[in-house]
Amino acid sequence: MGPGPSDVPQRILEAMARPTIGHLDPAFSTMMEETKALLRYAFQTENKLTFPVSGPGSVGMEMCFVNLVEPGDKVIVCVNGVFGGRMVENVKRTGGIAVVVEDAWGTPADPAKVAAAFAANPDAKLLAFVHAETSTGAQSDAAALAAVAGRHGALTIMDCVTSLAGTPVLVDEWGIDAAYSGSQKCLSCTPGIAPVTFGERAVAKVRARKTPVQSWFMDLNLVLGYWSGEGKRTYHHTAPINPLYGLHEALRMLAEEGLEAAWARHRAMHEKLRDGLETLGLGFVVAEAARLPQLNSVYIPAGVDDGAARSRLINEFNLEIGAGLGALSGKIWRIGLMGYSARQGNVDYCLKAVKAVVG
Amino acid sequence: MGPGPSDVPQRILEAMARPTIGHLDPAFSTMMEETKALLRYAFQTENKLTFPVSGPGSVGMEMCFVNLVEPGDKVIVCVNGVFGGRMVENVKRTGGIAVVVEDAWGTPADPAKVAAAFAANPDAKLLAFVHAETSTGAQSDAAALAAVAGRHGALTIMDCVTSLAGTPVLVDEWGIDAAYSGSQKCLSCTPGIAPVTFGERAVAKVRARKTPVQSWFMDLNLVLGYWSGEGKRTYHHTAPINPLYGLHEALRMLAEEGLEAAWARHRAMHEKLRDGLETLGLGFVVAEAARLPQLNSVYIPAGVDDGAARSRLINEFNLEIGAGLGALSGKIWRIGLMGYSARQGNVDYCLKAVKAVVG
Known part of the structure; x- marks a missing residue:
């Protein structure tokens, strides 16, 4: 993801x-x-x-x-x-x-x-x-x-x-x-x-x-x-x-799915993920109006080590999320909900895993 | 091929x-x-x-x-x-x-x-x-x-x-x-x-x-x-x-096969194909010393229509061979014996199919 x-x-x-x-x-x-x-x-x-x-x-x-x-x-x-x-x-x-x-x-x-x-x-x-x-x-x-x-x-x-x-x-x-x-x-x-x-x-x-x-x-x-x-x-x-x-x-x-349905699915999954991440205290980098549902950039909570947290996600949860690039390196995570990844099971699993490493 | x-x-x-x-x-x-x-x-x-x-x-x-x-x-x-x-x-x-x-x-x-x-x-x-x-x-x-x-x-x-x-x-x-x-x-x-x-x-x-x-x-x-x-x-x-x-x-x-063994296999398969094609009356474009075993260029026999013959190979034999390019277009065929294609079964099948369309 x-x-x-x-x-x-x-x-x-x-x-x-x-x-x-x-x-x-x-x-x-x-x-x-x-x-x-x-x-x-x-x-x-x-x-x-x-x-x-x-x-x-x-x-x-x-x-x-x-x-x-x-x-x-x-x-x-x-x-x-x-x-x-x-x-x-x-x-x-x-x-x-x-x-x-x-x-x-x-x-x-x-x-x-x-x-x-x-x-x-x-x-x-x-x-x-x-x-x-x-x-x-x-x-x-x-x-x-x-x-x-x-x-x-x-x-x-x-x-x-x-x-x-x-x-x-x-x-x-x-x-x-x-x-x-x-x-x-x-x-x-x-x-x-x-x-x-x-x-x-x-x-x-x-x-x-x-x-x-x-x-x-x-x-x-x-x-x-x-x-x-x-x-x-x-x-x-x-x-x-x-x-x-x-x-x-x-x-x-x-x-087969239809473009409009695909867009709506990305939007719906983003909203579920967003609600969960905000409940965990993670704030979004991008203002709501310009936010891509398929790419959720959130600030890494204070006190959480970027590398260590992402390593735990990979090693304990088999879950890859994206690091920040350039000036945002070490400051943000990028969580993708793209295509086949934009589904309820992924959202739930991701929230569970993120909760474990930021908790 | x-x-x-x-x-x-x-x-x-x-x-x-x-x-x-x-x-x-x-x-x-x-x-x-x-x-x-x-x-x-x-x-x-x-x-x-x-x-x-x-x-x-x-x-x-x-x-x-x-x-x-x-x-x-x-x-x-x-x-x-x-x-x-x-x-x-x-x-x-x-x-x-x-x-x-x-x-x-x-x-x-x-x-x-x-x-x-x-x-x-x-x-x-x-x-x-x-x-x-x-x-x-x-x-x-x-x-x-x-x-x-x-x-x-x-x-x-x-x-x-x-x-x-x-x-x-x-x-x-x-x-x-x-x-x-x-x-x-x-x-x-x-x-x-x-x-x-x-x-x-x-x-x-x-x-x-x-x-x-x-x-x-x-x-x-x-x-x-x-x-x-x-x-x-x-x-x-x-x-x-x-x-x-x-x-x-x-x-x-x-x-696993080893480079030397792979080279020898290409050589051996080429020799079998060459013997068969020459028996059918097809002459090689390249002199023996410079001939690539994995790519056999032969002249299309007189009286054989290039396009019709290759179409028959595809439609009746499910076999693709290469056409000539540039100045050699319509004049030669290029038969590949590359990698996994360089094996006895392919050589035999190819010779049978070519025989049918040039016979």
């Missing part, structure tokens, strides 16, 4: 153990097409270019930046935790100019500050922000942020690694141009696959680039030939067949 | 279906250390920095180039098939200058030509070559090529995607500075993981870079904190836990 990977249901583990077939086998193509359709449902988008990247979420992130940022492009980046900082690093390494909009860790990105940054930088071509900061448990108002970018004709890149399937991610309604996620959070698949989606404006920007994409592996122009589904698939790389079996199964389970 | 992915033994599939644990769990660290030691055995190296990249072989390739090539660096690249061409593309995208040494597809890279290229380009800093060209089935003399580079003080990058565990790969004995492979060839694991190894001279070059590595995800300086095993592991990305269970099991199986 850390900040991911979440528990993986047996059904997904079994799917991953199916016999490996060739990545150019017609049966694999059929599964790929289904996976893409299911991902469009998860992202709530009609984007044709929606597919699973053969790599961790960090590769999904880098794929967005290396394709959409050209050397010299100015990019406004919201930083309110670890992963916003990583976006800045990505902008720099693609030769872009990062304009950082900072908010305190544990708070959401502020649309008013973003509007001010656009006013000061009218030549900014992109806005990048993290919808759900895995390092703090804070959720930003993606619709409001994307609207600011839209008013300035800028494209948006959104990190929804921790939000996808846990809280609403409405790519088309919000007007997001590129988004990336991970397989191991609220989808409850094993880590290693990054769902991504790119809208038409993003694809047009990639096609109009004056410089080649610096990464061969992540170049959308090449990946398009493999994933686009337009005519004959061109060999690009050998896809991770078995992890993709797992993702396909995870997405089928999500469709 | 194509050019990979190879058949995955049930034992490895079952390993992949084990419950997912956290990537920072102590039990996972133990498995990682074992995996690194087993990879050193597979690569025949003492290199400390030997680990599995969380991505397909193409990411392993790109990791070598983005770290070892700095803008302006001259790199001599042997091209005798698709994957040598991909190396050239990698050099260009890192801002390096590729000096291409071409050899005909189906022949090995010629050390004499490489020596001439170094003579003409004494400022070349690297030599890159493909040990086993998956597109043709030709194996190059890695020891001879690396020796030429060594005489000119250049570092070597070797692609051993298809050779690792199928034919001898002797990283230390040959003096290779960086090598990458894949999980889905002669290791018979599922695709998606790229074993890599970097020697001390390579690490020194990365540490002495004047420019940052252009990729955040592939930057060895950051990855080192995660995989080096020196002290506390720094979070870099969420490792693909379940595929790594599979790789660990695959490497254990290799160690």
Whole structure:
């Protein structure tokens, strides 16, 4: 019950153990097409270019930046935790100019500050922000942020690694141009696959680039030939067949439950956990309005040793929860209720275990 | 029985279906250390920095180039098939200058030509070559090529995607500075993981870079904190836990059989397949001395339609073999005998099926 990977249901583990077939086998193509359709449902988008990247979420992130940022492009980046900082690093390494909009860790990105940054930088071509900061448990108002970018004709890149399937991610309604996620959070698949989606404006920007994409592996122009589904698939790389079996199964389970039901389940489990943790005297890091139900950041009570308590949780209760990162290291715990982990039994067990180590 | 992915033994599939644990769990660290030691055995190296990249072989390739090539660096690249061409593309995208040494597809890279290229380009800093060209089935003399580079003080990058565990790969004995492979060839694991190894001279070059590595995800300086095993592991990305269970099991199986025994088995199975294919009138693309036992490229007999014959193999015999790539498309077949696929039953079955479609 850390900040991911979440528990993986047996059904997904079994799917991953199916016999490996060739990545150019017609049966694999059929599964790929289904996976893409299911991902469009998860992202709530009609984007044709929606597919699973053969790599961790960090590769999904880098794929967005290396394709959409050209050397010299100015990019406004919201930083309110670890992963916003990583976006800045990505902008720099693609030769872009990062304009950082900072908010305190544990708070959401502020649309008013973003509007001010656009006013000061009218030549900014992109806005990048993290919808759900895995390092703090804070959720930003993606619709409001994307609207600011839209008013300035800028494209948006959104990190929804921790939000996808846990809280609403409405790519088309919000007007997001590129988004990336991970397989191991609220989808409850094993880590290693990054769902991504790119809208038409993003694809047009990639096609109009004056410089080649610096990464061969992540170049959308090449990946398009493999994933686009337009005519004959061109060999690009050998896809991770078995992890993709797992993702396909995870997405089928999500469709069976329904997105709205999944969001409601995460919310309901969070409320039970929250009530229990508050009864134990643990306070939340993030204000209620911006709190991610799937990632509960709480302050470690005074007098409780972080390392010792988490060791006891692992050794005595076989329970992993997340430590704080960066400035919050040693100060907070991050308790995940993601995907399959967001269920009553987990909430009860976690409360029992936490009570034992803080009691 | 194509050019990979190879058949995955049930034992490895079952390993992949084990419950997912956290990537920072102590039990996972133990498995990682074992995996690194087993990879050193597979690569025949003492290199400390030997680990599995969380991505397909193409990411392993790109990791070598983005770290070892700095803008302006001259790199001599042997091209005798698709994957040598991909190396050239990698050099260009890192801002390096590729000096291409071409050899005909189906022949090995010629050390004499490489020596001439170094003579003409004494400022070349690297030599890159493909040990086993998956597109043709030709194996190059890695020891001879690396020796030429060594005489000119250049570092070597070797692609051993298809050779690792199928034919001898002797990283230390040959003096290779960086090598990458894949999980889905002669290791018979599922695709998606790229074993890599970097020697001390390579690490020194990365540490002495004047420019940052252009990729955040592939930057060895950051990855080192995660995989080096020196002290506390720094979070870099969420490792693909379940595929790594599979790789660990695959490497254990290799160690149980023994490298020499695995090489001998690939050789013996190749000889049986070769005899059978030649009896059927199929000629080999690659001369005997440079022929990879694990990848048998043969000319499609006159009068046999490539697509129709491979469709029959899949539909009637449930057997996938590889098509030709590039200039060899429609002209050759590539029959893999990789890892777990290199066994008597497969050879017999393949010969029966091929006989039916070419008869």
